Amino acid sequence: MKTHPKGSHARILLSSVFGPYAQDDEFGSRSINPMELYHNQVTRAQGSFSLRMFHRSWGIMMIQENISAPCSVLDFPTRKAFARELTTNHYDIVGISSIIVNVGKVREMCRMVRELSPDSVIVVGGHVAAIPGVEAMIDADHIVRGEGISWMRRYLGEDENAPIRHPAIVSGLETRIMGIRLPERKGGTAATIIPSVGCPMGCNFCTTSAFFGGKGKFINFYETGDELFEVMCRIESELEVHSFFVMDENFLLHRTRAMRLLERMKEAGKSWELSVFASANAIRKYTMLELVELGISWVWMGLESPRSSYSKLQGKDVRQLTRELREHGIRVQGSTIVGLEHHTPDNIVEEIESAVDCQTDFHQFMLYTPVPGTPLYQEMAEQGRLLTEVDFADVHGQYKFNFRHAAISREDSKRFLDWAFWRDFERNGPSLYRMCQTMLQGWRRYKNHPDPRVRERFAREVKKLSSAYNAALWAMEKEFKKVNRGVSERIHKLRREVEKEFPVVARVTAAALGPILLWSTRREEQRLAKGRTYEPPTFVERRNWVSAS
Ligand code: B12
Ligand code: SF4
Numbered sequence: 001m002k003t004h005p006k007g008s009h010a011r012i013l014l015s016s017v018f019g020p021y022a023q024d025d026e027f028g029s030r031s032i033n034p035m036e037l038y039h040n041q042v043t044r045a046q047g048s049f050s051l052r053m054f055h056r057s058w059g060i061m062m063i064q065e066n067i068s069a070p071c072s073v074l075d076f077p078t079r080k081a082f083a084r085e086l087t088t089n090h091y092d093i094v095g096i097s098s099i100i101v102n103v104g105k106v107r108e109m110c111r112m113v114r115e116l117s118p119d120s121v122i123v124v125g126g127h128v129a130a131i132p133g134v135e136a137m138i139d140a141d142h143i144v145r146g147e148g149i150s151w152m153r154r155y156l157g158e159d160e161n162a163p164i165r166h167p168a169i170v171s172g173l174e175t176r177i178m179g180i181r182l183p184e185r186k187g188g189t190a191a192t193i194i195p196s197v198g199c200p201m202g203c204n205f206c207t208t209s210a211f212f213g214g215k216g217k218f219i220n221f222y223e224t225g226d227e228l229f230e231v232m233c234r235i236e237s238e239l240e241v242h243s244f245f246v247m248d249e250n251f252l253l254h255r256t257r258a259m260r261l262l263e264r265m266k267e268a269g270k271s272w273e274l275s276v277f278a279s280a281n282a283i284r285k286y287t288m289l290e291l292v293e294l295g296i297s298w299v300w301m302g303l304e305s306p307r308s309s310y311s312k313l314q315g316k317d318v319r320q321l322t323r324e325l326r327e328h329g330i331r332v333q334g335s336t337i338v339g340l341e342h343h344t345p346d347n348i349v350e351e352i353e354s355a356v357d358c359q360t361d362f363h364q365f366m367l368y369t370p371v372p373g374t375p376l377y378q379e380m381a382e383q384g385r386l387l388t389e390v391d392f393a394d395v396h397g398q399y400k401f402n403f404r405h406a407a408i409s410r411e412d413s414k415r416f417l418d419w420a421f422w423r424d425f426e427r428n429g430p431s432l433y434r435m436c437q438t439m440l441q442g443w444r445r446y447k448n449h450p451d452p453r454v455r456e457r458f459a460r461e462v463k464k465l466s467s468a469y470n471a472a473l474w475a476m477e478k479e480f481k482k483v484n485r486g487v488s489e490r491i492h493k494l495r496r497e498v499e500k501e502f503p504v505v506a507r508v509t510a511a512a513l514g515p516i517l518l519w520s521t522r523r524e525e526q527r528l529a530k531g532r533t534y535e536p537p538t539f540v541e542r543r544n545w546v547s548a549s
């Protein structure tokens with residue numbers, strides 16, 4: 001590759017695709033595809049109890065932090081803001097980050113760059129680059145597949161193997177639940193840490209695994225537990241956090257790194273909380289105590305189907321594992337695929353029921369989806385089963401199949417998916433209530449644990465349970481009384497248990513805050529019924545910046 005003539009002096013704009021997102025438009029925004037993790041694909045059927053928050057575009061933040069060229073990051077711009085940035089500053093390079101659903105926006109942004117900043121080189125990266133033939137769909141100069149930090153460093157003539165510097169990232173923002181926006185105080189939200197990208201397990205449908213090399217491959221930003229520990233210490237003090245959202249597809253798979261991190265945490269007396277993604281077989285490599293000592297407080301785990309052939313689940317009883325994790329105070333976010341090859345209208349209901357029966361704290365349901373760049377996509381293409389007329393904006397696993405399934409129609413795929421979310425909510429109640437259950441179990445089991453790090457963590461978590469969350473339980477109990485008495489009674493029982501544990505503070509907060517939460521919940525329901533949606537704010541961040549003369 002030829003480097004940019006200005007090398008590290010080139011002025012760079014890195015932008016995510018433009019919003020608004022939660023609406024239907026000609027550029028590929030879809031109202032069912034908001035820029036929200038939980039409300040998009042996890043708690044979307046939970047109405048005002050849905051957990052709502054935004055996450056920044058970490059890929060471009062990582063690139064910006066690791067180059068020495070003057071660089072602006074523009075996150076969640078409107079079209080107008082993107083145009084303004086292009087015309088008020090001169091950029092030698094405009095980098096656009098996108099996933100596949102947003103290819104229509106990338107096309108429009110490339111068009112805008114050509115019109116408003118014709119001298120800029122356009123670089124497009126992120127998963128959108130995996131679309132076969134994307135070169136013909138968008139007018140870009142470079143389309144970058146895979147890891148972008150090393151690509152950008154190479155393009156600027158910098159050392160691509162220099163150590164990776166991790167930006168201090170607050171994981172979530174503008175969090176709302178039950179109609180209340182949570183206050184944002186320093187240290188109140190976890191920091192995001194990205195130790196690796198990709199996953200060596202190579203499940204055939206997995207887009208992140210495929211994008212970073214596929215089976216057997218992945219890229220470590222931090223090879224060892226020592227390196228990771230150092231990064232976490234720096235970010236702990238910069239952001240004043242104890243809690244980390246570890247963005248690694250299968251963090252626990254790298255046992256040596258995780259165990260070394262634990263050693264360092266013990267030596268330094270760190271009482272951290274870690275939210276991780278991990279497959280069932282990776283989790284099983286640890287004892288519950290090791291997980292607890294490592295601070296694992298939330299785990300996102302694929303449940304898939306008991307009959308599926310994915311190697312991560314072989315011989316594992318995920319229901320038993322879920323129960324065990326929750327008994328040790330570890331919140332479980334299950335992930336279930338709807339519409340696997342062996343599913344039929346006759347067995348799918350039973351399979352969804354069995355997933356719901358796992359009683360996870362959170363449950364993501366996703367349609368089996370051949371996504372460009374994956375082995376599954378290749379297979380489906382070879383079998384002539386892809387529905388090529390489906391717009392990429394609708395290929396995200398939360399709408400309808402984009403392929404011909406042997407037994408389930410496209411329309412029915414949506415019905416089954418929607419039903420799965422509804423059924424999980426109906427049987428298990430709001431995720432917030434389930435989280436409270438898990439937190440109480442963890443507290444009871446570990447409040448007298450000999451390791452002060454462990455005690456401190458559970459004490460920190462339970463503070464919320466004994467106050468605001470108990471008030472939320474009070475409000476949920478009242479709200480569910482008329483619509484789902486069974487769930488209301490279960491919430492009532494849990495609230496009583498919490499109040500037994502914290503007789504004064506829990507009762508006082510429930511009495512004082514409960515009615516306010518009930519009111520805000522009902523107000524939120526009315527707003528949602530009228531079509532209220534939420535959008536992330538726009539961010540502009542400049543690094544190594546000097547204004548152009
Ligand atoms: C955080 C996240 C989100 C956040 C928002 C992120 C944002 N601001 O855009 C939320 C939760 C809102 C979200 C939403 C959705 N997401 Co999402 N999300 C992720 C997640 C978990 C982490 C992304 C990340 O930061 N990774 C770490 C960074 C370092 O990696 P990266 O982003 O890939 O960036 C690297 C390279 O790609 C490259 N690169 C990236 N941008 C650029 C730009 C340039 C110029 C260059 C040179 C290189 C480059 O360099 C980076 C460093 O190596 C990924 C899964 C994952 N593990 O990556 C899914 C993922 C990106 N999301 C995905 C999907 C499908 C969605 C949704 C459609 C939800 C859904 N129904 O599934 C929505 C879309 C919302 C919308 N309207 O656009 C898919 C994308 C699939 C695909 N092939 O396109 C992923 C891969 C999950 C998955 N396995 O299916 N998501
Ligand atoms: S284990 Fe999870 S992250 Fe890894 S390849 Fe399979 S689906 Fe992807």
